[in-house]
Amino acid sequence: MKVSEVAKALGLDVVAGVAGLDREVTGGYSGDLLSDVMARAKPKDLWITIQGHQNIVAVAVLTEVAGVVVSGSVEPERDTLERADREGIPVMRTPLSVFEVAGRLHKLL
Amino acid sequence: MPGPGAGTAKAGKPRVFAADLHVHTALSPCAETEMSPGNIVGLALEYGLDIVAVTDHNSGANARAVSEFAAGTGLVVWPGMEVQTKEEVHLVVLADDLALLEDWQELVYRHLPSRPNRPDVFGEQTLFDNEGRVTGVLERLLLTSVDLSVDEVRREARRRGLVCYPAHVDRPAYGYVSNLGFLPPASDFDLIEVSSRLTLGEVKAKLPSLEGRTIVISSDAHRLEELGPARTWLHMGQPTLDEFRAAIVGRDGRKVEAL
Numbered sequence: 430m431k432v433s434e435v436a437k438a439l440g441l442d443v444v445a446g447v448a449g450l451d452r453e454v455t456g457g458y459s460g461d462l463l464s465d466v467m468a469r470a471k472p473k474d475l476w477i478t479i480q481g482h483q484n485i486v487a488v489a490v491l492t493e494v495a496g497v498v499v500s501g502s503v504e505p506e507r508d509t510l511e512r513a514d515r516e517g518i519p520v521m522r523t524p525l526s527v528f529e530v531a532g533r534l535h536k537l538l
Numbered sequence: 539m540p541g542p543g544a545g546t547a548k549a550g551k552p553r554v555f556a557a558d559l560h561v562h563t564a565l566s567p568c569a570e571t572e573m574s575p576g577n578i579v580g581l582a583l584e585y586g587l588d589i590v591a592v593t594d595h596n597s598g599a600n601a602r603a604v605s606e607f608a609a610g611t612g613l614v615v616w617p618g619m620e621v622q623t624k625e626e627v628h629l630v631v632l633a634d635d636l637a638l639l640e641d642w643q644e645l646v647y648r649h650l651p652s653r654p655n656r657p658d659v660f661g662e663q664t665l666f667d668n669e670g671r672v673t674g675v676l677e678r679l680l681l682t683s684v685d686l687s688v689d690e691v692r693r694e695a696r697r698r699g700l701v702c703y704p705a706h707v708d709r710p711a712y713g714y715v716s717n718l719g720f721l722p723p724a725s726d727f728d729l730i731e732v733s734s735r736l737t738l739g740e741v742k743a744k745l746p747s748l749e750g751r752t753i754v755i756s757s758d759a760h761r762l763e764e765l766g767p768a769r770t771w772l773h774m775g776q777p778t779l780d781e782f783r784a785a786i787v788g789r790d791g792r793k794v795e796a797l
Contacts, residue, residue, distance in 0.1 A: 463717060463718050463720075464716045466719070467719050480625060480717075481687075482625050482688065482718055484718045484719050488719050
């Protein structure tokens with residue numbers, strides 16, 4: 430399934446990295462300690478987090494996740510959005526909690 | 539960016555000061571109640587420390603008590619704070635004087651959720667006077683995050699001329715690296731604190747990104763038994779924050795030496 434299809438199905442608001450919306454999603458990972466995400470997230474996972482710092486984009490590039498869902502109404506920093514646009518990493522916002530996003534994504538995949 | 543006193547560092551030939559720049563008092567709920575001004579100052583002197591920075595979680599409310607208790611003892615106390623950003627990253631902030639720290643505290647309190655501490659869960663937040671006596675407890679919860687990002691805290695601290703750097707980056711909790719994956723460029727943070735739990739060689743092997751930055755080793759003492767051995771050697775003309783700024787960048791023969 431594509432990132433754009435997941436975003437539509439879960440009602441996620443795409444706020445940056447539109448160029449990457451065709452990326453393939455095959456799984457998911459949730460975590461807010463970026464050191465942990467770097468070690469455990471797999472390529473094509475959709476990463477669900479409450480961190481909005483620009484380092485999430487670097488970690489997304491490194492782990493080759495499909496995109497990042499910044500959940501719980503957290504507002505990603507401006508630097509994060511600029512960097513995500515440059516890298517073509519989709520960043521999506523939602524008022525849903527990490528639990529809700531993960532549950533819905535799991536059902537969808 | 540030059541600090542307020544940049545260029546004044548020429549005063550005096552440098553000598554070496556033993557400094558522990560990260561010490562909690564009993565105000566930090568996770569610190570033991572024995573972390574009183576009297577015990578901290580007494581122990582620091584016994585271990586031959588010249589400078590101690592008081593850095594409680596999100597508050598500077600005991601900095602004056604420790605500072606005034608130490609007056610005349612030979613120990614210099616730098617007022618500071620350990621701020622917890624919204625990424626749950628701990629940053630040490632040091633101020634030139636108590637007035638600047640109090641201004642900083644006002645900002646931090648504005649950005650700290652206003653909820654009462656639960657001493658049964660987190661521990662007491664004990665306040666002292668300048669004779670080291672307990673005067674009461676701080677009611678608001680300190681053990682939480684301000685709603686400011688690491689970048690916002692860093693920029694605001696710099697704007698006010700305060701020294702600000704990531705705490706215990708080698709640790710698995712509340713560290714810049716554990717929470718945000720890796721360090722920002724040295725232009726953001728040229729000064730980094732590592733804990734005294736590993737040797738400097740071990741830390742550098744674990745974190746190659748420390749290369750090219752100035753490093754301090756601090757105790758992060760929450761208990762008396764953790765205070766004393768940990769130190770960084772500061773080569774400065776005077777035990778002032780202004781001289782420390784010169785030492786961080788290696789100006790005028792000043793330097794920071796972590797062994």
